[in-house]
Amino acid sequence: MNNSIKNGIKIFILLTIGISIIILLLTVSHKTWEYLKKVKFIYFLITLIFLFVYYYLDGLRVKVLTKALGYNISVFTGIEIVVSGIFLAAVTPFQTGGFPVQAYYLKKNGISYGEGTLILFMRGVLAVIFHIVVLPFIFLSYIYFFENNIIKIVLKYVIIIYPLIFVLFIILFFLPDKMIALLNILERKLFSRNGKSKNFLKKITVFLEREIKYFKDGFKIYLKKRKLILSYALFLTFISYIFFFSIAILLLEGLGVKVMHPLMIANLQFLHNFLVYFMPTPGASGIAETLFAILFKDVCPKDILGIYAIIWRFFTFTIGAFIGGIFTLKIVQKSGKNIDQILNEAPRENNIGL
Numbered sequence: 001m002n003n004s005i006k007n008g009i010k011i012f013i014l015l016t017i018g019i020s021i022i023i024l025l026l027t028v029s030h031k032t033w034e035y036l037k038k039v040k041f042i043y044f045l046i047t048l049i050f051l052f053v054y055y056y057l058d059g060l061r062v063k064v065l066t067k068a069l070g071y072n073i074s075v076f077t078g079i080e081i082v083v084s085g086i087f088l089a090a091v092t093p094f095q096t097g098g099f100p101v102q103a104y105y106l107k108k109n110g111i112s113y114g115e116g117t118l119i120l121f122m123r124g125v126l127a128v129i130f131h132i133v134v135l136p137f138i139f140l141s142y143i144y145f146f147e148n149n150i151i152k153i154v155l156k157y158v159i160i161i162y163p164l165i166f167v168l169f170i171i172l173f174f175l176p177d178k179m180i181a182l183l184n185i186l187e188r189k190l191f192s193r194n195g196k197s198k199n200f201l202k203k204i205t206v207f208l209e210r211e212i213k214y215f216k217d218g219f220k221i222y223l224k225k226r227k228l229i230l231s232y233a234l235f236l237t238f239i240s241y242i243f244f245f246s247i248a249i250l251l252l253e254g255l256g257v258k259v260m261h262p263l264m265i266a267n268l269q270f271l272h273n274f275l276v277y278f279m280p281t282p283g284a285s286g287i288a289e290t291l292f293a294i295l296f297k298d299v300c301p302k303d304i305l306g307i308y309a310i311i312w313r314f315f316t317f318t319i320g321a322f323i324g325g326i327f328t329l330k331i332v333q334k335s336g337k338n339i340d341q342i343l344n345e346a347p348r349e350n351n352i353g354l
Contacts, residue, residue: 004092005092008090008092008093009090011091011285012090012282012283015286018286019286019289020306020309020310023305023306024306026306027303027305027307028307029303032304032307034303035257035303036255036304036307037256039254039256040253040254041254042254043250043253044250044251044254047247047254048315050246050247051243051244051247051315053240054241055079055320056075056079057236057239057240057243058082058236058240059075059077059078059079059080059081060078060236061078061123062078062081062119062123063075063077063078064229065119065123066078066106066111066119068221068222068229068230069111069115069118071115073109077109080105080327081105081106082320083324084101084105084327084328086098086321086323087320087321087322087324087325088101088324088328089283090282090283090321090324091321092282093280093282099120102120103116103117105331106120114212118222122222122233126233126234130234131270131274134270135274138270138271142268145294148294150290150291151275151291151294158274158275158277161278165278245270247312248266248296248312249266251312251315252265252299252308255311257300257301265296265299268295268296271295272288275291276291288313288317289310292309292313293305293306296309
């Protein structure tokens with residue numbers, strides 16, 4: 001495993017432990033032990049079952065999206081793709097490392113990078129549709145949270161970063177000619193005197209042209225000929241999130257706190273997920289725990305809030321990252337390459353002899 005991944009793991013662990021200690025110091029009191037005496041471990045077991053059901057449904061969703069393009073992978077392979085993405089997201093800034101490895105994994109199952117990108121993109125689109133449906137209600141119901149100074153800062157960041165990412169996707173996938181034209185300009189202006197760099201950029205340009213064509217052709221298949229399958233995948237998305245957003249409810253009950261408004265707990269978890277997307281720290285470590293404590297301070301007693309935030313993070317992210325790390329290590333060992341080589345393989349592998 002290369003140094004950048006090792007450093008990402010170290011940063012993730014240090015930030016997670018450091019912020020967790022601070023949260024505990026600010027919340028733990030002599031009353032905390034009284035709450036811990038009321039812990040109901042059966043709820044933790046149910047939470048674990050719900051988590052695995054969520055991963056199963058997400059893996060099934062990947063299988064369904066893959067089948068729509070004429071390929072057949074197992075649900076287990078779909079789960080491997082999902083959790084390997086969680087691991088790489090946990091150890092890379094802005095949680096961006098997962099996508100390339102997931103595309104590589106699909107490639108090793110006989111699916112081109114262009115079609116693999118489409119499958120992963122459609123998986124993301126389905127999640128976006130879910131968020132679009134739910135988000136207006138969440139914002140209107142919990143507008144008072146945005147008076148908090150920390151959440152104001154996070155929200156400003158989100159307002160800037162989300163549109164930029166959206167514009168990038170629009171240019172890359174729906175205006176590919178603009179992207180190719182930009183690369184051609186770079187080729188002429190910046191690399192005209194460096195033959196090696198110019199040749200490498202040319203390979204990238206040719207690779208993008210071909211893979212974007214695969215993407216656009218597959219996108220048309222989804223929208224014109226596979227609407228029923230797409231609807232099924234959307235249904236799986238909604239069902240999977242029901243299990244995922246139930247985790248915060250189950251854990252609070254497990255800690256001996258009577259949940260009076262379960263829908264509110266689920267909504268707060270949804271709001272948290274929305275706010276921590278594309279945070280700059282690996283896996284949003286440190287930021288995720290802090291935001292969770294802020295959002296849930298009105299529904300969870302302060303004496304148990306820190307423990308609640310840490311346990312929630314463990315179930316919703318750390319377990320998936322750990323399992324994903326095992327699968328990613330397996331992928332690396334089978335390939336005989338390191339992570340950097342895997343991430344950079346696509347342009348080289350698909351342009352031999354150019």
